[in-house]
Every structure is written in C-alpha cells, then in structure tokens.
Amino acid sequence: MVTIARRTVLKVIGQLSVFGAFLIQIGGAVRAFIPNVLYEPPKKFKVGKPEDYPEGVNFVPEHRLFTVRSANEFGIISAVCTHLGCTVRWESKVPEFECPCHGSHFRPDGTVISGPAPRPLAWFALSLSPDGYLVVDRSEQVASTYRFSPPAKEKA
Amino acid sequence: MKTRLLSLWRTLTWSWTPISEREAGEAVVRNFWIHWFPAKVADQSFSWSYSLWLGTISLVLFFILTVTGFLLMFFYVPSVERAYWSIKDLDFSVSFGWLLRNQHRWAAHLMVATVFLHMARVFFTCAYRGRRALNWQVGITLLLSTLLLSFTGYLLPWDQLALWAITVGTNIAKEAPLVGDWIYFLLLGGNVIGQETLIRFYVFHVFIIPGFVLLAVAYHMWRIRKDGGLAALDRLESSAEIKEKAPVPTKTYSLFGLAKGTSVQVKGVDKIGEENSLFATPHLLRRIMLVFLVTFTATLLLAIFFNAPLEEAANPSVTPNPAKAPWYFLWLQELVADTTLHLGKYTISGGLIGGILIPGLLLLLAALWPFLDRSSPQSLGVWFPPERRTQNWIFAVIVIAIILLMYIGVAMRGPNWKIYWPWQNWPQLPTLL
Ligand code: HEM
Ligand code: FES
Numbered sequence: 024m025v026t027i028a029r030r031t032v033l034k035v036i037g038q039l040s041v042f043g044a045f046l047i048q049i050g051g052a053v054r055a056f057i058p059n060v061l062y063e064p065p066k067k068f069k070v071g072k073p074e075d076y077p078e079g080v081n082f083v084p085e086h087r088l089f090t091v092r093s094a095n096e097f098g099i100i101s102a103v104c105t106h107l108g109c110t111v112r113w114e115s116k117v118p119e120f121e122c123p124c125h126g127s128h129f130r131p132d133g134t135v136i137s138g139p140a141p142r143p144l145a146w147f148a149l150s151l152s153p154d155g156y157l158v159v160d161r162s163e164q165v166a167s168t169y170r171f172s173p174p175a176k177e178k179a
Numbered sequence: 180m181k182t183r184l185l186s187l188w189r190t191l192t193w194s195w196t197p198i199s200e201r202e203a204g205e206a207v208v209r210n211f212w213i214h215w216f217p218a219k220v221a222d223q224s225f226s227w228s229y230s231l232w233l234g235t236i237s238l239v240l241f242f243i244l245t246v247t248g249f250l251l252m253f254f255y256v257p258s259v260e261r262a263y264w265s266i267k268d269l270d271f272s273v274s275f276g277w278l279l280r281n282q283h284r285w286a287a288h289l290m291v292a293t294v295f296l297h298m299a300r301v302f303f304t305c306a307y308r309g310r311r312a313l314n315w316q317v318g319i320t321l322l323l324s325t326l327l328l329s330f331t332g333y334l335l336p337w338d339q340l341a342l343w344a345i346t347v348g349t350n351i352a353k354e355a356p357l358v359g360d361w362i363y364f365l366l367l368g369g370n371v372i373g374q375e376t377l378i379r380f381y382v383f384h385v386f387i388i389p390g391f392v393l394l395a396v397a398y399h400m401w402r403i404r405k406d407g408g409l410a411a412l413d414r415l416e417s418s419a420e421i422k423e424k425a426p427v428p429t430k431t432y433s434l435f436g437l438a439k440g441t442s443v444q445v446k447g448v449d450k451i452g453e454e455n456s457l458f459a460t461p462h463l464l465r466r467i468m469l470v471f472l473v474t475f476t477a478t479l480l481l482a483i484f485f486n487a488p489l490e491e492a493a494n495p496s497v498t499p500n501p502a503k504a505p506w507y508f509l510w511l512q513e514l515v516a517d518t519t520l521h522l523g524k525y526t527i528s529g530g531l532i533g534g535i536l537i538p539g540l541l542l543l544l545a546a547l548w549p550f551l552d553r554s555s556p557q558s559l560g561v562w563f564p565p566e567r568r569t570q571n572w573i574f575a576v577i578v579i580a581i582i583l584l585m586y587i588g589v590a591m592r593g594p595n596w597k598i599y600w601p602w603q604n605w606p607q608l609p610t611l612l
Pocket of ligand 1 (some may be wrong): 197230232233235294301306311315316318321324325399403409410553562
C-alpha cells in the first residue's frame with residue numbers, strides 16, 4: 024500500500040490552491056478583453072426611401088455600400104473590398120468597381136475581373152420598413168441576381 | 180587653476196582615488212551610473228568600421244523616442260473623436276508641439292532603418308554564429324518589435340493613413356488560418372474599427388511594446404558581454420600576434436563576483452592584453468555621448484526642416500487613391516497585392532500568402548540561419564570574408580528584392596494601384612467617387 028504523508032497532501036493542496044488562484048486571476052484578466060457589449064452600428068438599418076435613389080449605382084457613404092436600381096428593382100452591394108477591406112469606387116464609365124488599395128477590379132455584379140481580391144463583393148438582403156424606407160440586412164447575404172421590388176405606395 | 184578645480188571636483192565626488200588599474204576597474208564596477216559597462220574595453224570594440232555603431236545608434240533613437248513619446252502623451256488623447264484634433268493642436272497651437280511630434284516621427288523612421296542596417300552588419304560580419312545565435316534571435320524579436328512600434332504608432336493620429344493602415348493590417352491578421360477571425364475580433368475589440376481598437380493599439384504603443392523592447396535590449400546587452408564581447412574579439416584572441424600572458428586568476432568584476440562564465444574584461448584584458456584595451460570610463464562613455472549627440476542632432480535637424488505628415492481626418496467611406504503604407508511596409512503591400520493564387524476553384528488570398536506566409540518564412544529563415552551556416556571561425560567578426568560569398572549574396576538578393584518592391588510601391592504605383600513609369604503622369608481623378 025502506498026502511504027502519503029499528511030504533510031505532503033496538505034502541501035500539494037496548498038500549492039495547487041495558490042497556483043489555481045493565480046490562474047483564475049489571469050483567466051479573468053484575459054476574459055475582460057473579450058467584450059460582452061458592442062457599441063457598434065446595427066446590422067440592419069435604413070438607407071433612405073426608394074425614391075431617393077436614381078437609376079444605376081449610387082454610393083451610400085455612411086454604410087459603405089451601393090444601391091443598384093433599375094426601374095423598380097433594387098439591389099444592395101457592399102463597397103468593402105474582399106481583399107483587405109478598403110472601400111471600392113464605382114467607375115461608371117468602364118463600368119466596374121475598383122479598389123484603390125491593391126488594384127482589384129469587380130464587374131457590376133460584384134465578381135472579380137482582376138487583382139488580388141479572392142471573392143466577389145457581397146450582396147445584402149433588402150426589405151421595406153412600414154414607414155417606407157429601404158432596410159438593409161448586412162447579416163443576410165444574397166445572390167448577385169437578388170433584387171427587391173418595393174410594393175407600390177398606397178394612398179395614405 | 181584647471182587642476183585645482185579638477186581636484187576640488189574629485190574631493191567633492193570621490194571618497195577615494197584609485198592607485199592601480201585594477202582599482203580603477205573596480206571603481207567602474209562600483210559606480211551606480213557606469214557599473215553596467217565592463218571595466219575595460221578592447222580597442223577593437225571601439226572601431227567605427229567594424230560595428231558602424233549601428234546598435235548604439237538604434238538604442239539612442241529608442242531613448243529619444245521614449246522621451247519625446249512620454250512628452251507627447253500629455254497632449255495626445257486616445258479617443259476617436261479627439262485623437263486627430265489633438266495632433267492638429269500639437270502641430271498648430273501647442274508651442275513647439277510640432278517639434279516634439281516631428282522629432283518623434285523622424286526618430287521612428289530612422290530607428291526602423293538603423294535596426295535593419297544593424298542586422299545587416301551583424302550578418303555580413305558573421306557575428307551570429309555559435310553562442311551568439313541566441314542574441315541574433317533576440318535581435319530578430321527586436322526588429323519585429325520595432326516594426327510593430329511603428330505600425331501601432333502611425334495609427335494614433337487617426338487620419339486617413341491611420342485608418343486604412345489599421346484596416347489593411349488587421350484584415351491581414353484575419354487571413355491567418357483557423358485563428359484569424361478570433362485574432363481580428365480581439366485586436367479590434369469588436370467587429371468594426373472604432374474606439375476599442377484605438378485604445379488597444381494605444382496601450383500597445385505606449386506601454387506593452389516599448390516595455391518589451393526595454394527588457395529585450397537589456398538582455399541583448401547582457402548577452403553581448405556573456406558571449407565574450409563583439410565577435411571581432413574572438414578572432415583577435417585566437418590570432419598568434421597576441422603573446423601568451425602568464426595566467427591571471429579569472430576573477431570577474433561582476434557584482435559580488437557571483438556571475439559564472441566569462442565576461443568581457445576577463446577575456447578582453449587577460450587574453451587580449453592590457454595594451455590592447457581602454458578603460459570604459461572615460462573612453463566608452465565619451466564615445467557613447469558622441470554617438471548620442473550626433474544622432475540627437477540629426478533627428479532635431481530633420482524635425483526642424485521637415486514636417487511629419489498628417490492626412491485628412493479618418494473617413495471610413497472613402498479610401499484615398501492610392502492608399503499607401505509607410506515605406507517600410509510598402510514591400511508587404513506590394514506582396515499582398517501580387518500574391519493571390521487561383522488554383523482551380525480554390526483561391527488563396529494575397530493577404531495570407533504575402534501578408535503572413537512570406538514574411539513569416541523570412542523571419543523563420545533568419546532565426547534558423549545561424550544553424551545552417553557553416554563558415555569557419557576565421558570569418559567571425561570579419562566583413563565580407565571570401566568563403567561567405569554565397570551566403571552574403573543570398574542575404575543581399577533578399578534585401579535587394581525587398582528594396583525593389585518598396586521602390587515600386589513608393590514611386591511607381593498610382594491611382595487604383597496601377598503601374599506608372601517615372602515619365603508617365605498620373606491621370607486626374609474625380610475626388611470623391
Ligand atoms: C532595438 C533594436 C536593437 C538594439 C537597440 C541593438 C543594440 C545592439 C548594440 C548596442 C550592439 C553592440 C554592437 C553595435 O553597436 O553594433 C549590438 C550587437 C549585436 N546585435 Fe543588436 N540591437 C538591436 C537589434 C538587433 C537585431 C535586429 C539583430 C539581428 C537580427 C541583432 C543582433 C545582434 C548581435 C548578434 C550582436 C553582436 C554583434 C557582434 O558580436 O559583433 N540586434 N546590438
Ligand atoms: S483591399 Fe482592395 S485590393 Fe486590397
């Protein structure tokens with residue numbers, strides 16, 4: 024039979040608890056750096072009324088995206104380059120999206136023509152709020168063919 | 180008169196006068212201010228042409244950065260609303276605020292350059308072999324820390340350069356396999372760049388990284404002495420010109436005589452000979468003061484005549500065109516722009532290849548180089564020894580490639596990151612969109 028001295032057991036317990044207390048303290052300090060509350064812009068937001076946007080591609084600077092309109096059909100494409108996150112520009116004459124940081128070029132449907140960008144630009148889902156605003160949902164990505172047609176306005 | 184004054188000074192500051200060289204050496208060790216110097220230093224260590232004093236210059240620059248940085252902390256506010264305007268205030272409304280800021284900025288640029296040149300010197304003089312391999316690796320962490328200090332530093336003004344540098348930089352980290360998203364979230368303190376991000380980078384810049392550099396530099400210096408001084412001394416020792424001296428008890432002048440192993444003065448003085456070395460005080464002290472003054476004057480002149488740039492206030496919706504990193508990161512920007520790979524239906528982003536894999540491999544190669552190197556002891560501490568021609572070329576080619584990429588980035592990339600030759604003009608672009 025193995026006998027362990029009471030003194031040894033107590034010593035190990037004592038050492039482990041001091042060590043454990045340290046670990047808990049360190050763990051707590053590290054955990055503090057993972058925020059529980061984010062004061063960030065919501066993923067779902069209004070971008071204005073459908074009639075605010077003319078035909079074609081329009082930049083919405085506050086939200087870093089473009090509205091794409093053709094007649095009563097609306098699409099939302101992200102202006103965030105899929106390479107390393109710069110804001111792309113719309114060059115209507117070419118026409119294509121171009122990124123100033125490392126020169127990626129995208130077709131109007133968001134697919135990559137050239138440059139280092141690994142993925143096409145993202146398209147987001149659209150809906151209409153009860154008070155008549157276009158609502159973008161950044162958390163819901165959609166295909167580039169997705170278009171949203173706001174229902175015709177009812178007379179108030 | 181002069182001797183009278185001198186002896187008055189002595190009576191006021193010294194309780195005793197050394198009567199022998201040995202006592203003089205001990206005096207150095209016992210003095211608080213200079214005890215970290217060896218008592219005596221070999222002539223070879225003073226050579227301008229061997230070390231180019233680049234390590235010391237780097238250290239002086241780090242010191243200048245610490246002092247100016249600590250003063251800047253009284254004026255800079257790490258808040259996304261106020262950071263940019265507190266820098267504007269430094270430039271335009273704080274008396275000599277511009278001088279402080281300029282000196283900090285130019286010293287930072289210089290430090291990146293001198294730390295790198297110091298590394299190149301150590302490589303070309305083969306001063307990293309054997310027991311010095313560890314100090315070479317400590318040096319690599321110092322090079323990395325210097326770059327990180329610059330990176331975190333130029334974010335703080337929260338201008339366009341800052342915002343887009345942090346955007347691109349953190350997106351590169353995001354490309355890391357498996358842990359990328361996690362690191363990205365931790366670096367940013369959320370999902371978008373904002374106040375949490377700024378304060379994190381600020382604490383890294385003013386406390387964590389400089390604190391680390393301070394400790395690592397102290398270790399770097401200690402190791403130089405424990406490794407037997409500069410590498411050039413090893414060769415002197417083994418050269419036949421130095422006549423064998425009668426064995427001397429290997430007493431070290433270390434504190435309490437407790438340190439084990441050799442230290443510079445033991446080797447230096449016992450083996451190299453008294454006549455081939457000089458007292459650290461005043462000779463080394465005077466030399467360090469000279470290097471300090473010259474370096475300080477250089478940063479001051481730069482600061483007086485050239486203003487540190489400040490772009491427009493950060494604006495997430497508009498990326499400047501072209502958006503360029505500072506020169507020492509432009510080769511990486513060039514790499515991330517050129518290395519996206521398409522393999523069938525798989526695409527590997529340049530952020531991963533050019534931003535993580537290539538620089539990571541280069542660092543690893545540098546760290547392991549001392550063990551791959553097979554040069555003979557004769558090459559230790561010699562500039563460009565013939566047997567090292569191939570190695571030196573490998574190093575030089577990598578450096579030249581990096582400089583070339585930098586040059587392309589600095590001088591040849593125009594709007595939309597297109598190549599423009601020096602004789603071609605950039606097109607006029609509509610400003611906002
Ligand atoms: C913050 C950055 C650094 C500082 C302040 C610094 C400081 C110094 C100083 C003062 C010396 C004495 C010789 C001289 O002045 O050249 C030295 C030597 C040395 N440094 Fe550094 N250093 C830094 C970075 C590096 C880097 C990046 C490397 C290499 C990767 C490196 C590797 C070495 C080695 C191996 C020696 C011994 C050289 C010899 O024995 O000849 N250091 N350093
Ligand atoms: S961020 Fe757009 S090309 Fe690199």
